[in-house]
Amino acid sequence: MADFDATLQGKRILLIIAGGIAAYKSLDLIRRLKERGATVRVVMTKGATEFITPLAAGALAGGTVYTDLFDRESEQDVGHIRLAREADLIVVAPATADLMAKMAGGHADDLASAVLLATKLPVLVAPAMNPAMWAHPATQRNIATLLADGIRLAGPERGEMAESGEAGTGRMSEPLAIVAAVEALLSGDNGADASAKPLLGKHVLVTAGPTHEPIDPVRYIANRSSGKQGFAIAAAAAAAGARVTLVAGPVGMADPEGVSVRRVETARDMLAAVEIALPADIAIFAAAVADWRPAHEAVSKLKKDGSGIVPPLHVTENPDILATIAHRRDGRPGLVVGFAAETDDVLENATKKLSRKGADIIVANDVSPANNVMGGAANTVHLVTAEGIESWPQLPKDEVARRLVHWIAGRVPTKA
Ligand code: CTP
Numbered sequence: 001m002a003d004f005d006a007t008l009q010g011k012r013i014l015l016i017i018a019g020g021i022a023a024y025k026s027l028d029l030i031r032r033l034k035e036r037g038a039t040v041r042v043v044m045t046k047g048a049t050e051f052i053t054p055l056a057a058g059a060l061a062g063g064t065v066y067t068d069l070f071d072r073e074s075e076q077d078v079g080h081i082r083l084a085r086e087a088d089l090i091v092v093a094p095a096t097a098d099l100m101a102k103m104a105g106g107h108a109d110d111l112a113s114a115v116l117l118a119t120k121l122p123v124l125v126a127p128a129m130n131p132a133m134w135a136h137p138a139t140q141r142n143i144a145t146l147l148a149d150g151i152r153l154a155g156p157e158r159g160e161m162a163e164s165g166e167a168g169t170g171r172m173s174e175p176l177a178i179v180a181a182v183e184a185l186l187s188g189d190n191g192a193d194a195s196a197k198p199l200l201g202k203h204v205l206v207t208a209g210p211t212h213e214p215i216d217p218v219r220y221i222a223n224r225s226s227g228k229q230g231f232a233i234a235a236a237a238a239a240a241g242a243r244v245t246l247v248a249g250p251v252g253m254a255d256p257e258g259v260s261v262r263r264v265e266t267a268r269d270m271l272a273a274v275e276i277a278l279p280a281d282i283a284i285f286a287a288a289v290a291d292w293r294p295a296h297e298a299v300s301k302l303k304k305d306g307s308g309i310v311p312p313l314h315v316t317e318n319p320d321i322l323a324t325i326a327h328r329r330d331g332r333p334g335l336v337v338g339f340a341a342e343t344d345d346v347l348e349n350a351t352k353k354l355s356r357k358g359a360d361i362i363v364a365n366d367v368s369p370a371n372n373v374m375g376g377a378a379n380t381v382h383l384v385t386a387e388g389i390e391s392w393p394q395l396p397k398d399e400v401a402r403r404l405v406h407w408i409a410g411r412v413p414t415k416a
Contacts, residue, residue: 007183009037014087014121016112017057019047022094022128022172027052029093029175030060036179042066043083045099045112069111080111084118089186092116093154094128094172097139103151104142124185126154126178131168135394144377144396153399154181158391169393197241198409204242205280205333206234207321209249211267213293215313216302223288224374227251229339230286232401234259237284240405245277249287267293267318274321282412283333285322286363288341288374293318326358334413340364340384341374350384361385361411363404383407 013033017026026048033040042057042065054065066074066083078086092099092112099112103125108114116123125146133139134156147153155173160166173181208230212220227248234246235256244259247270255261262273267289274283292315302311326336338359340350343366350364362384367373371380380394381404392403 006037008033008179008186011038011089011186012041012087013038013182014041014043014083014090014115015061016043016045016090016092016099016115017048017052018045018092018094018096018099018112019050020094020096020128020172021051023048023051025172025175026093027056027060029091029178030057032175032179033182034061036183038182041083041087043112043115045110047096047098066111069109069114080114081118083111084115084121087121089182090116090119090121090123091126091178091182092123093126093178095125097127097129097133097136097142100125100127100139100142100146104145104149122185123151124154124178124181125151126173126181127156127170128172129156129170130164131166131170134168134170140378140394140396144398147396147398152181152185154178156393158393198406199237199282199412200241202242202281202412203279204234204237204244205247205274205277205283206230206237206244207247207249207270207274207285207287207289208234209251210288211249211270211290211318212265213267213290213318214265214297215294216298216300218301221290221293221315222250223290225249225251225288226375227253227287228375228377229379229397229400230284231256232398233284233286233404234261236398236401236405237282239402240409242282245280247273247277247287249289266290267321271319271321271324274325278325278333279331280333282335282337282408283325284337284408285325285359286339287321289321290318292316320357322359323357335360335408335411337361337363337408341367343368347382347384347389350382351389354384354386361408 017023030040040061042061044067058065102113103116108117157171158169159171209227210223210225212222214220231253234244238244238258246259246261264270264273295314295316322338336359340353340362342349346364346366350362354362364382373379378394379397379400381392383390
């Protein structure tokens with residue numbers, strides 16, 4: 001047998017296998033975890049036993065496989081409460097849409113869900129399902145709930161489904177990718193791994209939310225941005241160890257923990273706050289800045305004069321904050337990240353914005369009303385750089401933020 005670094009030496013993993021065709025990969029996962037020194041205990045749902053046998057899983061894991069909440073022997077021997085406690089990490093792979101729905105709803109009508117409800121351990125979930133099931137709003141809602149509960153995700157990936165040959169997002173991550181996520185999570189828990197805080201010592205500047213451009217003391221031009229994505233990025237950057245300044249337009253969200261927040265109203269205020277906050281190692285412009293503002297702000301409320309003639313609204317262009325900062329000769333942040341909110345020709349327009357605005361990365365998202373991005377909880381993004389385009393599956397905004405921050409951290413230029 002090949003030698004492996006014992007990266008998981010002494011670690012106890014409880015692997016919960018749910019019922020999906022990807023369960024066959026879990027057998028390989030057991031082997032990979034054990035090769036690295038982990039001990040693996042296995043729980044299988046009833047559905048899982050339709051795809052692989054407890055005997056095979058037990059032989060690879062080297063122990064009993066637990067399947068039944070009401071099995072007298074195993075409940076007396078170990079019991080679901082002990083299963084929920086006697087490990088360093090729980091891995092659910094494959095996690096079906098049904099099991100994730102049960103987790104999100106707090107159900108406990110079988111051994112797997114009872115263990116997951118009873119545990120205080122970190123839980124890593126590797127979803128596997130048909131792309132339509134993954135994309136369904138119910139699944140996306142459940143994922144958002146699970147992430148908010150602190151559960152970590154590995155995958156799913158894009159690819160062809162084993163059963164239908166259909167392409168889309170929903171394929172379970174490969175066992176080695178899940179092993180890497182396990183290693184990262186456990187080393188992060190030990191606090192020993194600097195890669196868990198890849199932005200330590202960096203200053204990250206984030207803009208978020210809409211801007212309001214006053215017409216008169218009571219009216220303004222605005223847009224539908226909720227600020228959720230930008231706030232989530234600021235929080236994720238702080239969690240990754242950065243010192244974070246968030247310049248936020250008018251939104252009703254609380255300051256993310258550990259982030260220094262400057263609240264502004266107009267595009268011009270936002271530009272001024274950004275300039276004051278510089279220098280930064282990374283600047284991420286997630287705000288939906290109003291492109292135009294009324295040319296003249298009336299000091300008093302505009303009144304109807306009874307003639308039926310509508311007062312003209314003259315507008316003028318706002319400064320482009322991203323382009324201004326990205327084109328700075330002095331004090332340009334090492335990495336400048338812009339967003340592109342598009343409804344048509346998303347990738348083409350985003351690629352044009354990359355060069356026009358002078359950004360290093362453009363995060364493109366399709367904000368057509370059908371996608372419910374503006375104000376919604378999920379986002380589908382494409383990362384556009386000079387090297388090419390990387391597309392991610394639809395994910396909750398918090399997860400987009402977490403992944404984005406780690407993706408960006410790997411691209412920060414080292415200072416000369
Ligand atoms: N942006 C900015 N200042 C502006 C307008 C946009 O900083 N006055 C930034 C946004 O924060 C985002 C990027 O530029 O990072 C692209 O914004 P977007 O609204 O997609 O594009 P626009 O520049 O407004 O172009 P268009 O309206 O033609 O799509």
